Amino acid sequence: MSDKSAALLSNNFIYSAMALYTLAFFTHAVEVAWSVKTPAASIKKTKLDFSRTERVGRLASSFMILGFLLLLAAVIFRGISAHRVPWGNMYEFSITGALTFSAAYLFGLKKYKVRWLGLPVSIAVLLTLGTAITLLYRPSAPLVPALKSTWLVIHVSAAIISGGVFLLANCIAATYLLMDRYEQKGSRPAWAQRLPSLEALDNLSYRLVALVFPLWSFAVIAGAIWAESAWGRYWGWDPKETWAFITWVAYAAYLHARVTIGWRGRKAAWLCLFAGSTFLFNYIYINVWGTGRHTYSGL
Amino acid sequence: MSTVLDSRSFLRWCWRQLTSMKTALILLLLLGIAAIPGSLFPQRNQNPIQVREYFTNNPSTAAWLDRLSLFDVYSSPWFSAIYLLLFISLIGCVLPRTIEHLKAIGAKPPLTPKYLEKMEYFTEIKKVDLDLVEKFLQKKHFRIRRDKLSISAEKGYARESGNLLFHLSLILILIAIGIGSLFGSKGDAILNVGERFINTPTSYDILTFGKYQAEDSLSPFSITVKDFKAEYDPITNAPLDYTLTVATANPAGASEKTEIIKVNKPFTYGSTKIYLQANGYSPVVIIKDKAGKVVFNGPTPFLPQDGNLTSIGAIKVPDMNPQIGFVSSFLPTADRDPVRGGFSSYPEVLDPRLLLSVWQGDLGLNTGIAQSVYRIDTSKMTRIGLKALTLNESYNFGEGSITFTGWKSWVNLQIVNDPGKGYALLGAILAISGLLISLFTRQRRIWVKQGKKTQIAGLAKNGIPGLEDEINDLVKELSNE
């Protein structure tokens, strides 16, 4: 297969993955809508009956899985077409990031039963892929010499995986705050009743962060090792490095706040959102508008 | 007397505040926030040119920003203050805990509490022999305290060990950074292909030393640039690979060895590393005066301006009277554009052009102010000529002539000595290991107490899951007997 046709194939996989995420989005929406209508008897019952929505929910999850597989194929063929790992510019970061984000979701689905997150996750993946293929698209090309390093592969894959999980934790923290607001005002609306309890949400986002914090630390260190071999210093306070550090410190503060001072709930959720937004800021702002040595990725 | 006591208790109070977890958290957040301005304002040590531009564009704001060290954030007093305080807080927090933790090695778990009913997990089963419980818990590697009517068991001691290892490693990393900045050196040297570099302070274009590194401590090697090859993608013009071939000798004068240096593959002498940082072209010209005497003959490094190596530079001839300077551009593959004028359309030398404007007057080399080698201050000069030269073409500018005879590649070698690097890496590896140990060790306690029935209770630190299963296992095992 020629490089060109591999790149083309990759693009087609992206479009098909987007189609599946759109399907997943709609089925998740139907699931949410039905769960609102389901309990005709809900005035009396305190617990709602969700058996009708279960099947739709399963269907939505299958779409998510298929979408993930297509996206995986897209990323692999992108790599084949460029003869390297597919993370050399922002288009490729975005599709790989969307891949790890949905992988993090599927992991959560298996381990923590977070199907209720499917709606925001499918929207987020769709938006990311849509932006990537329209605004950020670059033809497949080899890397500039400084990016040719095994440490780049290790550093970027660790960073992208951590990013996916951080964003998932952020979705959960945001859900926490929303549910918290509903409960402050009275009770949750019907569609939100089958979401986990506040405490469970709080613990879930903490657990995800605690799980990837070491990986993120490792990503930062791998980046430092790469910088040392490419630029002669392992740390230079380049904007990208600075924000990676800020994210690291923010999540460390979050872990401390929870573990050693015992912050729970609202305060912890806000801190988690803050830490996650430093990651997003680094990815979007510094990549697009920033200066410094990390910006030569041709966007 | 009492003031002594007061001030001592005040100091103790300060110390306790500083090493409290809340202060650490605030310092940690502050450190993150303090790092932000450095990514928003240009920094002197990374981008001196942008800082200078900032000063020319907004002189009054710039002066204020400078007073707040916003152009040198990471070496500013306030940034240093935060991380020093964090460092002290970390030591004050972690060292006592480490000592306590070491003392507790081999110690028994704490006594079984009086009332187990209030614990996170609590069940009662029919009375069983405590020996069975002990055997089960031993098999599961719990540390056990056996009393007459109760067992107190604990597992996951490694959590605290990992946590301490992590924090101690952070201290190691901070020390390593300190060693690097106090005892290291870092310099740049620009060399044309064919030239030789000897590692002494005068050979560098720029050289900075750590506070405590002696100037004569540079290791005495030499590097001769034999060859430099750059490969480009013919479609995107992007660089694909750079290969620098050098001959090295240590000490200078010893027999030479050939080495290859690439962008991600520096060459190493002990703790000194030599990096290929940048490259460009040096056009070679011969300049003669009116009498036909050669006053200049050789390459001059030009500074690349874009990916196609459109390069600018200055050829200065102080030996002519009055002095002559050429403000010039070098185009490896010449092209023209009505807006931009001459530019290069490919980074390799396919159709070279040397664009010159000739200036006569005072080059200002004796003012004592350091000058850029790529620029000429033409404020005390007048322009006497303008010309674009093709290869081997000559131009007579009245006061003499210039001939464009060829070009060489130059490379920028960065030579870095950071003796702290190895410790930083060690610290990083230990920190990650410590983190993994502490975050994935589940610390929990199980108590078993004899009353009318056998009571079983458990407690997991931070509500980590898995304890329930463990207790269920225990209950199942006991009811099977």
Ligand code: HEM
């Ligand atoms: C650069 C700064 C720091 C970072 C990145 C950091 C990071 C961490 C992390 C990741 C944990 C593990 C949390 C968990 O078990 O889930 C932790 C725990 C802890 N940290 Fe820090 N820390 C820092 C500074 C400090 C300082 C300055 C102190 C002391 C004042 C401190 C005291 C502690 C203590 C006592 C724990 C134990 C929590 C527990 O398991 O009970 N840390 N830290």
